[in-house]
Amino acid sequence: MANPRRVDVSSQESLANGFAEFQKDFNNALDICVPCAGINRHITFLEFNYKDYQDLLSINVLGAYFTAQLAAKQMIANGTTHGSIVLVASMASQIAVRSQLCSAYCGTKGAVRSMCPAIAKELAEYVSLSFKQWPTYANSDAEYPS
Secondary structure (H helix, E strand, O other), X not given: OOOOOOOOOOOHHHHHHHHHHHHHHOOOOOOEEOOOOOOOOOOOOXXXXXXXXXXXXXXXXXXXXXXXXXXXXXXXXXXXXOOEXXXXXXXXHOOOOXXXXXHHHHHXXXXXXXXXXXXXXXXXXXXXXXXXXXXXXXXXXXXXXX
């Protein structure tokens, strides 16, 4: 049974520590990774500020990118032959939902969608990388921390 872990994907240190714990607990055996953390601030384009956009970029883009990178490095190091990394974006990577305040979110999910083919090409000899675009929004407890 897997031990759940809480990792802050916007923190390079937290990601590195999370992967180090995983490597120790599971003897480096990593076959699949699905980086899918994402946040939105529901702020209008005209009111969005630099700090809020940096938060979105740190989680939605950099978090996905560096989680995938650490997973790929671990899969390559342990000789995984059928490893998979699935990058997850949103329908917001292609369209805006009129009722949602999501201009910044759309940009970050578009970035995830755009980086997938380049990463897949670089990793082709090692692991499989695929892109998934979820059809709608999902609420989670992570959106509303207690």
